[in-house]
Amino acid sequence: MIVKEKPKAFYDTFERKGAGQEVTHYCPGCGHGTAHKLIAELLVELDIQDRTIFLSPVGCSVFAYYYMDTGNIQCAHGRAPAVGTGIRRTHKDAILISYQGDGDLAAIGTAEIIHAANRGENMTVFFINNAIYGMTGGQMAPTTLEGQKTLTTPLGRSSGRDGNPIGMAEVMDAIKAPVYIERVSLSTPGKVLKARKVFKKALENQIDKKGFSFVEVLSPCPINWKMDPVEARSWMQEHLEPLYPVRNFRDGSHLPVPHDDFIPFMKEDEIINLLSSGGAIPDVKASESDLEQRVKIAGFGGQGVLSAGILLANYAIASGYEATWLPSYGPEMRGGKANAGVIFSNRSIGSPVVAEPNVLIALNSPSLTSFENDVEPGGLIMVNSTLVREEVKRDDVDVLYIPASEMARESGVLATANIIMLTIYLKYKGLADTELLRKVLPLSVKRKDAVDLNLKMMEKALAYYDRELA
Amino acid sequence: MNRSVIEADLCKGCRVCVNSCPNHCLSIGSEINRLGYQYARSTPEKCTACGICFYVCPEPGAITVYKGEAPDVK
Amino acid sequence: MSNKVKQLIKGNEAVIYGALMGGATHFFGYPITPASEIAHGAAKYFTLSGRHFLQAESEVSVINMLYGASGAGARVMTASSGPGMSLMAEGLSYIAGAELPCVVVDVQRAGPGLGNIWPEQSDYNITVKGGGHGNYKSIVLAPHSAQEMCDFTYQAFELADKYRITVIVLADAYIGQMMEAVEIPDRLLEGERKDWALYADKESRGNLVTSILMDPQLQSEHNWKLQRKYEQISREFCQWEELECEDADYLLVAYGISARVCHSAVEVLRKKGVKAGLLRPKTLFPFPEDRLKELASSARKVAAAELSNGQMADDVDRLCGGLCPTERLCWLGGVIPSVQEICDTVEGWESGVER
Incomplete structure (x- = not known):
């Protein structure tokens, strides 16, 4: 009776350099094959092979998809936790295995692993720490030991020059969200069997939707360590394990499943309603005049x-014109200055930039100074005379001085000077349609409780116009 | 009789199984396989089918462990 | 008069309207001016409609989340601007290699470096010519209005799925920040199950999403297949708009905000009797090459007008070579030309006084 055999979650043959291969591409005595075997066996035992997506990193295990008979996705160097996040947000029941080496996870991919952990993404990360870059031929890893010789630390790693070996399980333990953090080693048969138990727990957590599980696996790289495979395992016990203690850092698998914000998937009509909730521009009437x-x-x-x-x-569009609105924006807005350019026309509008306005509404003094000279000859300048002391110097334009801020202050809300100026402008140009303004106003006022106040100010402005300017 | 059957052409001769077997059932032979390695061989006498060699072996299909009747190995 | 709902919204907001109606299910984003309103809109509307929005830790992560979600069969998108596009170059290359559909909106700002937040069109090369490493292309759509921000994003997901390609909506700060009337599309498009994607089920178990092919022969075959796909797209999907082109002596070529300014300039010039025209590519890849050559052969001059140092002009020069003289009208740093400036230049040509 067979008690142990090649797990069924491995492909029968490995399509590497042509079909029919039966051995891995890993060097003799490499720890990857052992870690692969533990995972493959658990996929069968836990009955999750069909719904597993295996994320291959960049590094020696880049070809894990040759071996794992699961869904497979090969990721850019260090990015597997972000890729996994994308998959997780698509398929809630997928089993995601992010299998990453020390260069991938602890150097180039530090941002991705930390933030996936911090979000508590429901995935299982196997972090293979062999203290060296394997695929590229034996350069320093972030986990390389002090004094360890590699191709890029030929004199031995020096903490002063090259930094210190980094303990990723310890880093993970500084983050609140992970549910399970443990470091295991593949140095001895007993530790391999212990690793199997830890791998199982880390996968069960995911099946139970408990969140982010992180298993750091100390693993031999005999070739790049320049040792034979047996010697490499002794070296792990003597040098790696003292620096990277093999132990459990956290087990929150007994805790309840984190909450899940579920919002139902809207259908066509629901989405249209949602997107229209700001209000549609009322039925368009044909524009009457040829103007810009x-x-x-x-x-x-x-x-x-x-x-x-x-x-x-909004009003111009409802009146049958084409219109554009272009604001000042970005950091400029933080300094207190603001301006907006509106063009409306019965013809299609080319440039939306108001470089040469035919109407300037200056609500404060710097605005008049800045833009007075830009106004087209024959244009209109409206001045908020409450705040602007100086007079318009141009004699080739129409000028209206309106004490808008004073009128607004009398009504208790200084910020309504804008609606006063605008109403008087429209009235002055013969463009004011009070009914249409009433309809359009709610589309343009963010605070719905301010609609009535603005309507009142509109009336006040119309009365002012009739009294003072008609 | 229990036995770990080693697929000669899938073994890379790393000796990890030889070194791990609690009952010293495994050894490296002198013959060279298709991959160019001197591969591991097993003897059934003291095998308990514990599976340790299977787990420590880095190759997915190199070792199959039998409890009781195992096929003859040349 | 249409039955569609019409609203005054920013180009950036219009992107989200188009995206949701176009069947987008996932938005991964990172804030950047002048594109942030797109992420704001996604955070609200994607979430409320039961789609998915996530703010990532960087654009590097954003594009890899797109890679994962697209590989898992979702209709995915993000939006960014120059510095973010630089960070996403890596992921976009992987996405091209793995032939994943995705939609990226680039609201261009001025560079290089941090530059500023005013419009440039200096991401032409990194979007139209590829951008990351390797021989690849993306479909590049160039909206010039808020309505097109909506409409182009709306159709982008269908295109991306059809060709398994990245579709870039290449806008600029003004097209993104400007408000105009926008009609919301009235039909919801939805993606179908893809036979190559990962659904975490038995049926899709054998699928592999990857960009690595170690065998040079296989990589060569794959890369040639990609090139054939780009040629197929060039044959099947190329869009542009013409304004007064038929008898144009002076043909302006411009997209996005530059096209808006040129549009005004052409109107002014025509009133003065100068035969100016505007060819506005709505797709930058594929570029309306044949039509440009046709128009160039009867024009006195063709001028590329753009907010870059001539990135598109290089293409215009290449296509018009030997057919008619070309000019470059370039503005940099967030400066927008005035209509007058363009008119003066063209009138200078007309009167024989070269600029």
């Missing part, structure tokens, strides 16, 4: 410069 307005609204942050522009653009 290039409006620059400028002031400081908090004066509603951007939202006045949005209201104007």
Whole structure:
């Protein structure tokens, strides 16, 4: 009776350099084959082979997909935990095995492993630590021991020059989310059998959706250590294991499953409703006049410069025009200056940049200074005379001085000066349709409780126009 | 009789199994296999079919462990 | 008048509308100006609609999450800008090698280095010509309006799935930040099961997602297959728009925000009797090569107008060589040309006074 044989989760033959190969590409005495065998056996024992996706790293185990009869994905160097995250967010029931070496996980991929661990991604990471780069021929790894000679530390690793060996299990243990962290070794038969138990637990955690399990595996690399395979295993016990203690760091497998925020998958009509929840622009009426307005609204942050522009653009579209709105944005916004350019026209709009406005609405003094000279001859400059003391110097433009901030202050909300200026502008140009403005206003005001106040200010502005400017 | 059957052409001669067998059932022979290695051989007398050689062996298919009747090995 | 819902939204927000209706299921992102509104929109709408949004630790991780989720059969996307595109070069190369469908929106800003957040079109080479290592291409769509930000993203997922390729929506800071009226597509597109992807089930167990082929002969065959695919795309999918091109003496070639400025310039020039035209590629790969050659053969001059040091102009020069003289109108650093400036230049050609 067969009691131990090649696990069924291995392919029968390995398609490496042509079909029909039956041995691995690993060097004699390499630990990878042993770790592969433990995993393959557990995939069968735990009945998870069909739903396992094995993530191959870059390093000697880059070809793990030759061997593992599972779903396979080969990842860029160090990125397997990010790749696994992408898969995890797609298939909740997949079993994800991220199998990574010390160069892959502890050098180039430190960001990816730390953040996957920190998110508590439900995956099992097998970290093969053999203290050297194998695939590239024996260079220093982050886990290389002090004094250890490699191709890139020919005099022996010096902590002063090359840094210190890094204990990844200890690093993982500094992160809150991982459910299970253990370091094992493949140096002796007893430790190999112990490793099998640890591997099993790390996979069972994933099956139970407990979260992130991390197993560091001290593993021999006889070829690059320049030792025979038996000697390599003694060296592990004498040198690797004292620095990298073989022990459990954390076992939270008894803890409850972390919570899962589930939101149902919306259908077509639900998505359209969701995306339309900001409100649609009302039924369009045909534009009546042939015009192009290039409006620059400028002031400081908090004066509603951007939202006045949005209201104007919404209103223009509802009136049958094409419209563009282009804000100042980014760090510039943090300094307090804000401006928005709105163009509306009955023709299609080319450049959205308002370089030469035919309307300037200056809500504060610097805005007038900045943009006065840009205004097209024959254009309109509207000045918030409460805040702007100086007069417009241009004599080739129309000028309106409106005490907008004063009017807004009387109503208790200084930030409504924008709506006053805008209303008077539209009225002055013969473009004001009060009913349409009422309809469009809610689309342009972020705080819904501010809609009534803005409507009131609109009325106030219209009254002011009739009284002072008509 | 129990026995670990070693597939000669899948063995890379690393000696880890030889060194690990608690009952010293394994040894490296003098013959050279297709891969160019002197490969491991087993003797059944003291084998308990414990499976240690199977687990420490880095090759997936090099070792099969039988309890009781094992096939004849040349 | 359409029955579709019309809203005033930023180009960046329009991307999310197009994406969700185009069947995107996963968005992995990292904040960067001037593309961040796309991540904001995804965080809200992808999550609320039961799709998936995740903010990653870097663009390096973002693109690898795309690699994983796309390999697992999802319709995936991200959005970024220059510095993020540089970080994603590695992953995009792997995605090309493994032939995974994915959608990347690049809202271009000025470089090199940190540069600034104003528009440039200096990511042309790293998107149209590949960008990462190896011989590969992506389909590159170049929207010039908020509506096209929506529409191009909407169709990007179908294209990506059809050809197993990265589709890049190459916008710029102004196209992303500008608000315009946008109609939401009224039909939800959905991806189908892919026979090559990993679904963590028995049926897909034998599948392998990889970009490594150790045998030079196999890698050669794979790489030639990719080249044939790019040629097939060139034959099957190329889009552009023409404004006053038929009798144009002076043909401007421009995309994105530059095309908007050129559009205005052509209108002004035509009013003055100058026969200017605009060829606006909507796809940069494939580039409307045949049409450009055709128009160039009857033009007096062809000028590439772009916010770069002539990255697209190199292609225009190559295509128009021997057919007619070419010019380069280039702006750098986030500076946008005025309509007047372009008009003056073209009028200079018209009057025989070369710039």
